[in-house]
Structures are given as C-alpha cells and as structure tokens.
Amino acid sequence: MIAALRRLGPRNWWSGLATIVLVLALWQAGAALFDWAVIRGHGWDTGPKQCQLDGGACWAVLTEKYRFILFGRYPYEQQWRPAVVIGIFVALFGASASRYSWRPALAGLWVAALALVLVLMRGGFAPLPLVPQDQWGGLPITLLLSSVGCVLAFPLAVLVALGRRARTLPAIRLLCVIYIEVIRGVPLVALLFMASVMLPLFLPAGMNFDKLVRVQVVIILFAAAYLAEAVRGGLQALPQGQFEAAEALGLSYWQTQRRIILPQALRLVIPSLVNIFTGLFKDTSLVLIVGILDFLTAGKVALADPAWQGFGNEVYLALGAVYLGFSLFLSASSRRLEAT
Amino acid sequence: MTGAAIVMEHVRKSYGAHVALRDISLQVASGERVVVCGPSGSGKSTLIRCLNRLERHDSGQITVDGVELTDDIAALRTVRRHVGMVFQNFNLFPHLTVLQNCTLTPMRVPGIGAAEAEALAMSFLERVRIPEQAHKYPAQLSGGQQQRVAIARALAMQPRIMLFDEPTSALDPEMIQEVLDCMIELAQTGMTMVVVTHEMGFARRVADRMIFMDDGQILEQGIPASLFDDPQTQRLRDFLGRIVHAG
Numbered sequence: 001m002i003a004a005l006r007r008l009g010p011r012n013w014w015s016g017l018a019t020i021v022l023v024l025a026l027w028q029a030g031a032a033l034f035d036w037a038v039i040r041g042h043g044w045d046t047g048p049k050q051c052q053l054d055g056g057a058c059w060a061v062l063t064e065k066y067r068f069i070l071f072g073r074y075p076y077e078q079q080w081r082p083a084v085v086i087g088i089f090v091a092l093f094g095a096s097a098s099r100y101s102w103r104p105a106l107a108g109l110w111v112a113a114l115a116l117v118l119v120l121m122r123g124g125f126a127p128l129p130l131v132p133q134d135q136w137g138g139l140p141i142t143l144l145l146s147s148v149g150c151v152l153a154f155p156l157a158v159l160v161a162l163g164r165r166a167r168t169l170p171a172i173r174l175l176c177v178i179y180i181e182v183i184r185g186v187p188l189v190a191l192l193f194m195a196s197v198m199l200p201l202f203l204p205a206g207m208n209f210d211k212l213v214r215v216q217v218v219i220i221l222f223a224a225a226y227l228a229e230a231v232r233g234g235l236q237a238l239p240q241g242q243f244e245a246a247e248a249l250g251l252s253y254w255q256t257q258r259r260i261i262l263p264q265a266l267r268l269v270i271p272s273l274v275n276i277f278t279g280l281f282k283d284t285s286l287v288l289i290v291g292i293l294d295f296l297t298a299g300k301v302a303l304a305d306p307a308w309q310g311f312g313n314e315v316y317l318a319l320g321a322v323y324l325g326f327s328l329f330l331s332a333s334s335r336r337l338e339a340t
Numbered sequence: 341m342t343g344a345a346i347v348m349e350h351v352r353k354s355y356g357a358h359v360a361l362r363d364i365s366l367q368v369a370s371g372e373r374v375v376v377c378g379p380s381g382s383g384k385s386t387l388i389r390c391l392n393r394l395e396r397h398d399s400g401q402i403t404v405d406g407v408e409l410t411d412d413i414a415a416l417r418t419v420r421r422h423v424g425m426v427f428q429n430f431n432l433f434p435h436l437t438v439l440q441n442c443t444l445t446p447m448r449v450p451g452i453g454a455a456e457a458e459a460l461a462m463s464f465l466e467r468v469r470i471p472e473q474a475h476k477y478p479a480q481l482s483g484g485q486q487q488r489v490a491i492a493r494a495l496a497m498q499p500r501i502m503l504f505d506e507p508t509s510a511l512d513p514e515m516i517q518e519v520l521d522c523m524i525e526l527a528q529t530g531m532t533m534v535v536v537t538h539e540m541g542f543a544r545r546v547a548d549r550m551i552f553m554d555d556g557q558i559l560e561q562g563i564p565a566s567l568f569d570d571p572q573t574q575r576l577r578d579f580l581g582r583i584v585h586a587g
Binding site for chain 1: 392394417418420421423424425427429431432433434435444445448493494497
C-alpha cells in the first residue's frame, strides 16, 4: 500500500512541494467556484432582483435567455427550425467522425444535409414561412460557418499545397505563394470587413451577394491558406523515394498524389489540421464585426438586457462549455483517426 | 536497330559543377544482363536512373524499348510501364499492404478487374517466395523480404527491362542471398537486366557483360571473367582489391 503510493507519488522534495502547492491552489479555486455556483447559487427560476441581493450564481439568466443565445433573433414560434438544424449538425459530425464512414456517399450526405439546413433556416413555402437571413443567429450560424468553412477549405488547401510544390508550373506556384502569404499576412477581422464593406463598392450596381455568403467565402479562403501550409509540411516530410517509386511505376501525377502521397502526408498532419479546425470554429465569432449574430455575439447581446445586469459570468461559462464540448469532440475524433 | 533494349549515345549529365556522366555511349541488347560496378561517386547510380528518367540527362540521346526519352510525359510513362526498377531502400509504400503494393500497376491496365490483378500480384509474390506475407504491411517484414516484395511489385507491371540500383546495399549480410537468388531466377527467364551492384559473385554467375565505371566514364567492359582476371586499368585493379578485401 505504502509502496504503491510511493510509486504514484513525487520523485523528490521539490516536485513534492510543487504537487502540494498545486493541489492546494486547485482546491481553493474549486471550492470557491463550487460555493459560488452551487451553495450560494440560485435556482433556474429565481428573479433577477433576488439574484442581485447576494453574490451567488444566477442560473435563471440562462433559463430566461437560452433561446436568444441559441437562436438569436429568429422568430420565436419558428425556433424549432434552428433547433433541428443544430441536431442535423451534431448528427452529421457524429457520422463523419469515424474513418469507416469515409466513403463517397458521405460527401453526398453532407451536401444533402447542408441543403436541408439552408431550406429549413430560410423557408419561404407553405408550412415554413420565410425567415430572411438577417434574422438568423446563434449557434446554427456558428456551426454553419465553421463546418462549411472546414469542409470546403480542406480540398482547396490540398490543391494550393500541391500547387505551391509544382516545380514545372511556375505561374501556378507563384499564384499559390501569393495567395498564402497575402491571406496569412492580413487579420481575419480585416478580411471580413473588406468582404462585407469594401467589396460591394467594387461590384457593379445591383450585383450583390448575400452577406452570409461573403463572410463564408472569406472564412473558407482564410482557413485554406493555413491548412495549405500544414498539408505542405506533410508533403515535405515524405521521403523522396516515395515519389521516385511512384514515378518508376509509371503512375500519373494525380494517381501518385491520390494513391501514394496524400494518404501518407495527410495522416502525418492530422494534429495540425485539427488544430486549425478548432481555431476556425472559435474564430467564426469574429463575424460580429460585420453584424452577423453568431453564438458568442448572441450571448453578449442577451447580456445587454437592463433587467438582467451583472450575470456575465453565468452566460460566458455556458457559452464556453458549448465551445469546449464541440472542440473536445473534434479532438477526440482526431485521436481516433490517428490511431486507425 | 532490332535487338537493342537500351541505347545511350554521348550522354552527359552534371549537377552544377560536378560532372556525373561524361559522354557515355552504351547499348544493351534485349535479354542481355549487364552488371555495372565502380567506386561510389563514379556515376553508376546516375546512369541507371537516367534509363527511366528519374534523372534528366543534359545532352546526348537515350532510347529505351524503342522510345527516345524526352520531356514528352505520355511517351515517358509508356516507357516506364515497360521498365521495372528496384531501389536500394526498397521504397515500398508503407500505407499499403504487400498485396496492394503489387496490385497498384496491374489495376490500372484497362479491362483488368480487382480479382484478376490480385491473382497476378500473388503469382509474382509466389515467385519471390513470400505469398504468405501478402496481407502484412511493409514495416512488418524484414529487409530482405521487403526487397523481394519490391521486386514482385516491379515484375507485376510485366516489364521488358528490369533496373536494379544497388538492391542489396541496404540489407543485413544474412539477407543478401535471398534477394540475389530471386534476381538469379529472374535472369534465367531471359529478362533484360541492368544491375548496379558490388556483389561480384552475382556478377560472375549472371552477367553477360560487366561494366566498370569511374569518374563518370566507362573505363572497362567485357565478360565478367576477363574483367576479374585480367583488369586493364590500375583503377579497376584497385577497385577489385578493395571489393575483395571488403567481401
């Protein structure tokens, strides 16, 4: 028993001391959080006045505001539609998480699901009244922008990474380098701003794309530049012999990439790809700069209610938990992918 | 020119200031087995890699299987499908099983189904005597087994010419013979072979002709026995002396 504890325990005095200090600090923080959230915390149906009397957590703000945070300004009686959309996205992520479901049919499933999402959100026919895009908001916006961003940025990134390494096509190569360097050199906020404010100035009058589409395009282009560099890292990590063996077998360029190079290179860079995907998921909150009400922004707007002042902690904790949940799912899927 | 599988005429190749091949002219007849040897840096690897254009020669002409090697990618791919190559480091595809490595090229032939391609690949794996490893991945095999898979993979293209670039140099000594045995068997089928190797026993037994290269040039060539027993140049005498000591 003592021996077992010793084996688990610290190796020497200073690591023992560090362990004690860290455990104490964690205990302190945990106890304070528990005290605030549970012991002094108020129930789901307490009024704001009563909450404000003492310092305890006021979870009633979530009961009051969760529909606005999740769905934004979507018409109240139609909010089952974005709720279904969230369900579709969760199901879609679940179906895509396993390597064994990666067949051409999965791409078809994505296209069908995204079409369904757009039809549900927009409506405009018999049982589904039209809900214009400026009333969309909350979690469906965040999920839509980030997952469409990832799914379309990835193939673009592979092409750009291959283009950047195409020794025999200097024009393509230069184009890819310029694209990557320009996108990487400009903050996402600036790109979003340019796309939504400046782009319409350059387009002929009457020709105007939906704001959401413009933002989506920017997110795709932004993510693809970073993904392309990660993919290029994988391509460069492969030994020259793999390229030579494929050449010697008379495989064409595309056969070589598809059958030999990319399967190995992409597997090598799964951790960096997931890193970028997770970052992108959270970066979509920057679309608030052009007035799109994403999940985080919806939370902020909900907090502006004069009747419910001073409950930022509760709302941000809840938002953080949702972001964390999706990100943890993503990293768990990637660990499984690396193992197969 | 009938009967010539490979014709090289005044081929030159340099890497920057370093000249790898100076004015090489060489013919290999169909069915001939040529062993190329020489000290490291003599250009022998460059020579064999020029034969399927893994290296592009700077000037001169190389004609393989009746087709001149140029920047014409389509023609080049046709040539490559008739020329198998075995590398020093095997260069198997680690993400594919042994069988998948070997079905890669037969699957591409129009009109061949998956089952037929697998049967073909298996027949070559049997020829190199490792059919039982077909469903393993390359990393699970020994070096000698991997190199035999590499030979089977090249043979699965059903090539007319086989190139071997130091096929036993990366192997542990006890695995060299199993690979050489496969190559000897292949030689007995009448395959045209160009082999870069230091295995003098193999050269003596199999080669119709031996070529000694030094400093980017062919210094001596002839039947192996005459090169071994009656070297004309000091360079070859030195080289043979070192090889024998090393062996």
